[in-house]
Amino acid sequence: IQAEARQHWFALIRFALQPIIVFLIAFGTLLLGIWLNPSGDGLFAAIFRWIDTVLGLITIGLFILAVCWLPIQAFRWTKRRYLVPDRRVLYTEGALRRTSTDAGLNMITDVGFRQTFLGQHLGFADLVIATAANRPLHFRQIRDAIDFKKSIMAAQQGLVTARADQILA
Numbered sequence: 530i531q532a533e534a535r536q537h538w539f540a541l542i543r544f545a546l547q548p549i550i551v552f553l554i555a556f557g558t559l560l561l562g563i564w565l566n567p568s569g570d571g572l573f574a575a576i577f578r579w580i581d582t583v584l585g586l587i588t589i590g591l592f593i594l595a596v597c598w599l600p601i602q603a604f605r606w607t608k609r610r611y612l613v614p615d616r617r618v619l620y621t622e623g624a625l626r627r628t629s630t631d632a633g634l635n636m637i638t639d640v641g642f643r644q645t646f647l648g649q650h651l652g653f654a655d656l657v658i659a660t661a662a663n664r665p666l667h668f669r670q671i672r673d674a675i676d677f678k679k680s681i682m683a684a685q686q687g688l689v690t691a692r693a694d695q696i697l698a
Contacts, residue, residue: 532684533613536606537671540670551595565584611668616688632658632660634681637658637659638661641657641659642654654675
């Protein structure tokens with residue numbers, strides 16, 4: 530492996546945003562259930578008690594979902610890796626179900642670099658690797674993306690030099 534990169538910690542915020550929103554919705558349903566607070570007898574009180582019970586079940590379900598989902602997203606974030614082995618560029622993720630996407634160094638036609646204002650100050654950027662197969666690889670919020678781009682270009686140049694030496698030998 531000639532180079533390895535990981536996502537910046539800021540990417541974890543993007544992945545954790547959905548569980549956080551679910552948690553906030555659960556908190557909102559909790560407040561709504563507290564506000565309802567049915568009391569008394571009669572048809573309306575029975576309907577409000579039923580609604581309060583349903584809201585309580587929804588709240589519990591949403592809290593459980595958020596509490597379980599957040600660590601899963603954090604674990605998935607730690608398992609994302611961007612690698613440059615000898616002859617290709619590789620993106621892998623997953624622990625139980627491993628997936629990878631790769632492109633041969635000889636198939637890479639361009640490596641694009643995009644950095645936002647926030648990325649400039651926190652030290653992350655996106656790389657888009659264009660390939661001859663018209664299947665670009667998107668590496669999002671990479672830590673030290675410029676160095677990783679330079680590693681890709683150096684590995685590509687090393688591959689071209691090695692092939693040229695083989696042809697001339």
